[in-house]
Amino acid sequence: MSSLWEIKNTAQDIAEAITAAIGIEVEIIDDQLMIVAGTGRYTEKIGQREEEGNIDSGYIYSHILKTGEEYVVEDARHDEFYHACENELAEVCCPITSGNRIIGLIGLVAFTEAQRVLLLESQRELMIFLRRMAYLLSSKVSETKMSNELKSIIETIHHGIIAVDRQGFITLCNETAEKLIGLGRTRLLGLRLISIWPDSPVMEVISTGVGYKDREEMYRGHSHAASAMHFFTTVTPILSHQLPPDSQVVGAVISFRDAADVRKLVYEITEKEEHSSLQEIIGRSEQIQEVKVYAEKVSQSNSTILITGESGTGKGLLAKAIHFTSPRKHKPLITVNCGAIPDTLLESELFGYEAGAFTGASKSGKVGKFELAQEGTIFLDEIGDMPLHLQVKLLHVLQHREIERVGGTRVIPVDVRVIAATSRNLEKMMQEGEFREDLYFRLSVIPIRIPSLFERKEDIPLLLHHALEKYRRLIGKEIRGFEQETMELLLNYHWPGNIRELENAVEYAVNMETESAITPGSIPERILKLHRQKLTNATLKTQLNVFEKQIIERYLREMGSSVESKIRIARRLGISESTLYRRIRELGIHEKPPAPFVKNDK
Numbered sequence: 364m365s366s367l368w369e370i371k372n373t374a375q376d377i378a379e380a381i382t383a384a385i386g387i388e389v390e391i392i393d394d395q396l397m398i399v400a401g402t403g404r405y406t407e408k409i410g411q412r413e414e415e416g417n418i419d420s421g422y423i424y425s426h427i428l429k430t431g432e433e434y435v436v437e438d439a440r441h442d443e444f445y446h447a448c449e450n451e452l453a454e455v456c457c458p459i460t461s462g463n464r465i466i467g468l469i470g471l472v473a474f475t476e477a478q479r480v481l482l483l484e485s486q487r488e489l490m491i492f493l494r495r496m497a498y499l500l501s502s503k504v505s506e507t508k509m510s511n512e513l514k515s516i517i518e519t520i521h522h523g524i525i526a527v528d529r530q531g532f533i534t535l536c537n538e539t540a541e542k543l544i545g546l547g548r549t550r551l552l553g554l555r556l557i558s559i560w561p562d563s564p565v566m567e568v569i570s571t572g573v574g575y576k577d578r579e580e581m582y583r584g585h586s587h588a589a590s591a592m593h594f595f596t597t598v599t600p601i602l603s604h605q606l607p608p609d610s611q612v613v614g615a616v617i618s619f620r621d622a623a624d625v626r627k628l629v630y631e632i633t634e635k636e637e638h639s640s641l642q643e644i645i646g647r648s649e650q651i652q653e654v655k656v657y658a659e660k661v662s663q664s665n666s667t668i669l670i671t672g673e674s675g676t677g678k679g680l681l682a683k684a685i686h687f688t689s690p691r692k693h694k695p696l697i698t699v700n701c702g703a704i705p706d707t708l709l710e711s712e713l714f715g716y717e718a719g720a721f722t723g724a725s726k727s728g729k730v731g732k733f734e735l736a737q738e739g740t741i742f743l744d745e746i747g748d749m750p751l752h753l754q755v756k757l758l759h760v761l762q763h764r765e766i767e768r769v770g771g772t773r774v775i776p777v778d779v780r781v782i783a784a785t786s787r788n789l790e791k792m793m794q795e796g797e798f799r800e801d802l803y804f805r806l807s808v809i810p811i812r813i814p815s816l817f818e819r820k821e822d823i824p825l826l827l828h829h830a831l832e833k834y835r836r837l838i839g840k841e842i843r844g845f846e847q848e849t850m851e852l853l854l855n856y857h858w859p860g861n862i863r864e865l866e867n868a869v870e871y872a873v874n875m876e877t878e879s880a881i882t883p884g885s886i887p888e889r890i891l892k893l894h895r896q897k898l899t900n901a902t903l904k905t906q907l908n909v910f911e912k913q914i915i916e917r918y919l920r921e922m923g924s925s926v927e928s929k930i931r932i933a934r935r936l937g938i939s940e941s942t943l944y945r946r947i948r949e950l951g952i953h954e955k956p957p958a959p960f961v962k963n964d965k
């Protein structure tokens with residue numbers, strides 16, 4: 364639909380005003396030759412297409428719409444362009460333009476001789492008058508267009524928008540504002556803002572003319588609206604003129620976002636953990652299977668969990684898997700490493716702080732990790748490193764499910780599941796007064812202990828292959844497995860750093876290895892050294908046997924294990940074939956060439 368239709372009432376008012384002033388009939392046509400407004404005989408033609416109207420015809424209106432020229436028809440019956448059909452005698456036409464576009468025209472039409480004389484005698488003045496009317500119409504079109512665009516922008520925006528007048532009465536609001544406040548537009552418009560947000564500084568902004576940006580505000584407990592409103596609010600004064608000295612504050616625009624949405628955004632951008640599941644916890648041992656079954660069960664409740672185990676046993680991995688198995692899986696999982704944050708910062712990191720709480724604090728305050736974890740899970744890693752004064756605060760949170768920000772007085776309810784973990788011996792710490800007993804019992808409602816790798820050696824091959832697969836792909840090497848000897852060496856290592864150390868060792872080996880299977884020479888020196896030490900402490904006979912075994916295995920691998928190969932190997936080693944066969948048997952060497960240790964199943 365042409366833009367003139369959006370202001371058809373104004374167009375009709377103008378048409379009638381012109382006729383009332385000069386006594387000549389008026390029609391206002393859009394760019395499709397449709398009559399938008401008119402007086403006299405045109406009144407009943409509103410909404411119809413101009414007769415003979417066709418934009419490509421030679422018809423005068425088409426000509427004006429194409430060229431944007433003003434036109435005066437002095438003698439309609441003899442005009443080469445004019446096709447008089449209603450006894451028109453003369454006409455003055457003026458295009459209506461909006462920017463570079465011609466959006467319609469106004470025509471003054473004479474049907475009597477007296478009107479014709481008037482038109483022709485005053486054609487200059489009338490044209491100036493029509494130009495002004497056309498300008499008025501096009502301004503109205505632009506204004507309406509802009510206002511419609513603004514309206515849709517305001518409605519599509521995800522922020523709540525409210526405008527208030529100088530007295531603080533609400534004059535405009537968008538749909539998001541209705542939702543966030545919990546009141547419909549009909550109730551909001553005309554209300555004083557302070558009747559729904561009692562402490563809002565908006566009147567101060569209006570009196571000082573100084574707005575503010577993204578300030579955290581919390582409103583609650585008034586009669587009209589939702590019970591708790593927690594927003595980040597920006598208030599901008601509205602000025603009557605953009606430039607002094609005439610500019611005066613005539614109101615304010617308030618744009619606000621729900622704090623929960625802001626938290627969600629912060630989580631998505633900065634904290635979002637990759638999804639994880641219990642299946643990712645690898646291990647066939649009975650101990651780890653038990654842990655997984657138990658974790659699955661307890662994931663469904665909200666009770667606090669305390670995971671213990673040596674460093675690198677997978678406490679973090681388990682905490683993550685529990686969260687993503689729990690009903691809170693679509694809500695945030697926030698991890699705080701209590702041991703990695705300086706004591707002085709840990710409190711504000713966990714509980715947040717109010718604006719200006721301490722020197723160096725941000726002006727707008729800070730949301731703490733507990734608040735960020737709302738409705739989700741907080742994983743407090745290295746809980747044994749938490750200083751005693753914070754242990755008291757944490758105990759309070761666990762008991763009352765609420766926090767108070769540093770420097771604040773408000774109490775903020777939190778719905779957060781707590782999973783804590785430590786590699787330290789909390790019982791011993793309690794005895795030494797380093798860990799509060801009451802907190803320990805609150806935390807260990809559900810205790811889970813992850814056994815060290817040394818306690819579940821049968822998981823080592825599986826974990827080694829899992830790590831090999833990961834780093835082989837990452838580094839881009841074709842390594843199929845571990846040589847038998849390497850595997851034995853790794854199986855006999857005690858892995859004090861548990862799975863983390865195992866992963867690091869494999870990453871190192873994949874980087875170093877030039878063969879198609881990991882050889883002992885590629886594994887970290889630390890592990891090899893221990894192996895050598897063990898070997899050095901063994902008897903001469905044992906050491907000789909180990910070396911002899913390695914030599915024969917290497918020959919079998921390189922030359923093959925067929926009867927002919929064995930004849931050749933014996934010859935090369937300077938021993939008889941029967942000695943070779945005997946030593947293969949005695950040293951437990953596989954008849955087949957000792958293929959690299961390749962993963963078979965999980």
Ligand SMILES: Nc1ncnc2c1ncn2[C@@H]1O[C@H](COP(=O)(O)OP(=O)(O)OP(=O)(O)O)[C@@H](O)[C@H]1O
Binds near residue numbers: 677862866
């Ligand atoms: N059972 C497992 N299966 C597969 N990977 C594991 C397993 N356990 C641990 N890992 C991996 O080992 C590494 C160390 O795990 P994680 O950080 O969870 O250990 P942690 O016990 O929390 O260590 P720390 O006490 O030092 O914080 C991670 O890369 C993790 O993915």
